[in-house]
Amino acid sequence: MDILEITLIADDVATMKETNSEGISRSRRWVKVSVEELEKALTLREWTEVNPREQNLNLKPAKEMRKTLSGDSRDIFHYLNRGISLSVAECRVKNIKDKKEVYLKLSDIDEHGIFDGGHTIKVLFDALNKAEVLDEKHVILEIFTGVEDILFDLARARNTSTQVKEKSIANLEGKFDFLKEALKNECFYDNISWSENEDGDISINFIIQILTTFNHLLPDKSMRKTYSGAGSCETAFINEYNRNVENNQLNNVYYKLTPLYSKIFKFLDHILSNFPSIYNKHGYESERGNFGKLKGITYKQDFFPLLFTENNKRISYKIPNSMFFPILASMRQLYKEAPNGMYEWILDPIDVFDEISDKLVTKVMGVYFEKQGAVNEVGKTLSLWIDTYEIVSSYLKEQEIKELKKQLELIQANQ
Structure with missing residues (x-):
């Protein structure tokens, strides 16, 4: 325009x-x-x-x-x-x-x-x-x-009033019931705010934002909205629920993800815990130094709680959604449909992240410096969402090749 x-x-x-x-x-x-x-x-x-x-x-x-x-x-x-x-x-x-x-x-x-x-x-x-x-x-x-x-x-x-209203109505209508059932044994369950004026540091909007990054049916262009659009993610969740009323939610992607919930939220805190040290170790090209001094990053020693981790563990950095949501979304290719119709992991996202975290973090920081520290611009950069996805995709292909070689070696050994 x-x-x-x-x-x-x-x-x-x-x-x-x-x-x-x-x-x-x-x-x-x-x-x-x-x-x-x-x-x-x-x-x-x-x-x-x-x-x-x-x-x-x-x-x-x-x-x-x-x-x-x-x-x-x-x-x-x-x-x-x-x-x-x-x-x-x-x-x-x-x-x-x-x-x-x-x-x-x-x-x-x-x-x-x-x-x-x-x-x-x-x-x-x-x-x-x-x-x-x-x-x-x-x-x-x-x-x-x-x-x-x-x-x-x-x-x-x-813009909270309409979102709060939608959240409260959806909760009353039972649209969050399968979320509650899937999360009831998690350490953070009692800290979730499901409706207006309910106690809890974790809004159901944020829960849905995170789960939406694992919706493999969404294209990369739509993924960009997940890091900022709590309201749009909630609307997407409610629309998906309404589309699947007649089939008892059996085709609802959020419902089919329920077996993966626990790992997804552990994975998020794992990224936040390790992102700063990965950057401090590898830097980006000629850029080196303290992650906490970067524009857009807030540093306070052991101040920020990890919302999905037991024992009230805290970290020292507040990292904008735009910098870690592309990494979350890149892992939406790590699951498949199980025989029962639900989703199951192909590989553990934490293990995959640990293997290629330097590549993922370096890719994010490359865009960060390209955008001169404008963290909102980082999240809006479509190429970042595509590139992080491709990094994970390449890793998956490498693992498939390794597995095929192993099988070939076993065949040859038994001949």
Whole structure:
């Protein structure tokens, strides 16, 4: 999509800027504009790729918004509504008399656009189109720059209500029952939050994200969404469940994976435990040094708990999903369908990882340095998901050749 440039006249602007310890400059501005001024920004409707939620204008919140716009003469819409949150490449503000001129530039639809407030802008544009706005109304635009590396954290934090609702309903409808049965003996079971306001450090959304990386039916392009799209993974899970109601979930890929669950979650913690030391040992080309000092990596001595490991074991690094999810997904070729229709391992993913971890970690770090430490860009790089898959695929072929040679040697020895 082409670059989008918008200039708006605002009643007021409040600005907060900072440069963090990693040298990343960010800004956050609250811009108060009249609803009519948004007619200059109709193209924003097409910049919603970074918003993980679909907008349903038939829901009660959207209907209430309409009432505030069309049935109330008071200018209070911006007090009753959270507004519209945008990530942009550039935001400049200039004083003009008693107003402000705000220039916005969006250059990458995967990183810029509306990540919260999709319902708001759709209702506003619809009301403007139908001339339903009663008297003057204002809306708050919350505009961020420099947040590309944390965009999906922002989007998840802002877009929780629909996900929580879906999670709670799915739990009540029994759609998580086979997950509960498969995980009931795991050490982390009591720490899973299955529904809204339930105690537990592990959201069922995260559980489903991890399991989705092992869905071998998904293409590499779809795999990229697993590292950031908790909501989309949950929707995929629910859709898969609904498709298999009549056959009692026997063809549900998530159900067929249940014999592998225990190893999958142990494998995740194994990656997180070993990734830093593997990098520190091998580095990447001329890059060497402390993993904890890298941009996008958080280091705190023995601070971060391994969620799926017994005895409250902790590690010292917080590693972004975008850096280890491609490794998780590369192992989705390590199982096959057993005679009973369920899945079984061909090889243990932990053993395979230990054999080729230097290649996998080096591949990830190569993309990391290519993207200059922009960890969000790492996860979005399709070639990384393909290359890590191919590394594991090559290893599998090598093992098959070794096994064939052994069988041939046995045949020759018995002749």
